[in-house]
Amino acid sequence: MGTTDISTLREAFRRAPFVAEMGLELESLGSGECVTFLDIEPRHLQQNGFVHAGVQATMADHSAGAAAFTLVREGCYVVTAELKLSLLRAAQGERLICRSSVLKPGKQISFVESEVYCVSSGEERLVAKASATMVVVGQERR
Amino acid sequence: MGTTDISTLREAFRRAPFVAEMGLELESLGSGECVTFLDIEPRHLQQNGFVHAGVQATMADHSAGAAAFTLVREGCYVVTAELKLSLLRAAQGERLICRSSVLKPGKQISFVESEVYCVSSGEERLVAKASATMVVVGQERR
């Protein structure tokens, strides 16, 4: 967790209007790890009835950022440089769970992966996987 | 435009609850081309005041899918296999415009690019660029 305070992180997480409105919830945070979830509602869907790729991309990105943030020095934060999302299966069910973990932390950039699972009839299936490059930004640097 | 009817496409575009709620609007459609826009509201933002990467990913993905869809045979549609989004600059302003164009159409897969511009004080700047692989799916194939 480095020098970052968890409660600060939780607050930051909830202060992002787009994910707050979407209904993204923080489940847990650890050193280089973040788990989030989202209860699927009709408003999250694509015209075909499956969860929109944009919902999954948002979860994958936001959770990855939080995971990376747990490992940066105090006063620094992270911004996404790029995110790649592979959509493995159509997502249909009750809930999405996103598990993000830092593959390689760094002073300048961190590499993070996010796995998005869809819970349907109580069963979890991997529906998407993302890899992201996060830039570590500090007060003194910009 | 192939055999696909534009009005059908416009309707399909608006029937996707997630993008409809987000406020994504279709500006124009052509052969292998799609332009969409979004008027930026506080609910689209990240905690730092910039447009959330998830909003840009959603636009880039949805517009890319529409662009690819204009070139598939009748009765077929497209689903996103993967999307990579590079976030070049912080997006802050009044409106996002997304221009998607098919780089290479195909019977099985199509490659599409999306450029996301942010309009601030009337000036357009490229803020994100995406490349996507779309799978062409037909009734008879699945």
Add this chain to the structure above:
Amino acid sequence: MGTTDISTLREAFRRAPFVAEMGLELESLGSGECVTFLDIEPRHLQQNGFVHAGVQATMADHSAGAAAFTLVREGCYVVTAELKLSLLRAAQGERLICRSSVLKPGKQISFVESEVYCVSSGEERLVAKASATMVVVGQERR
């Protein structure tokens, strides 16, 4: 392993001039899995003394293709639609080992991941990670 013969696959693997010249060797093949290795020589390096990203990309791609190929129907083969490679650490040492596994096989496309490890003084470290989208191509389709 599906209906694909391993010896056929080994031969195909060695008949690719670029990887044969590079010195890429097949270690093992399983259902949706492939392990390859390369003994690092001066000719594989970048001007800074580290293994060139192109060498790692080649391994990651070729091994991923072999892993995907083990799961396709007889008479079909795979071609890479896209590959993303994240370079986590500088690669310096005696040997590269690439472990590829299919994340999600499919009739039209397969998603594969490759992890590239560098062995230095007998110790293995993850130096690169790739995710690829492979298109399944059949005689009858093209």
Add this chain to the structure above:
Amino acid sequence: MGTTDISTLREAFRRAPFVAEMGLELESLGSGECVTFLDIEPRHLQQNGFVHAGVQATMADHSAGAAAFTLVREGCYVVTAELKLSLLRAAQGERLICRSSVLKPGKQISFVESEVYCVSSGEERLVAKASATMVVVGQERR
């Protein structure tokens, strides 16, 4: 070109054993731009007779790095954080030409795109497109 000397860059380009052995040649360099080419030989091929994706990835990466390098401050250099390559068409012909240009330069990271063209019977066709994230590294930073 910033403060970087072109001849220094040309030399650095040729001192990379892997690309020198592959036969990659520097055609031109400009501010945020790099063009390279490769005369296709049997040793560059895949078992199916097409140029191996690894050759295209190497060109795309190396040329992108050179393009980014033209825009960094003196004493700094660039390393690839990640590269995504989309393979649009099978590459078969006499020569590959790679045109790389910086999409967005930065103090910490630069975004670059590379387009790989294949010349066949005198005609050029786009066969692959890459987007890369380059990290700017300075003597004082590591």
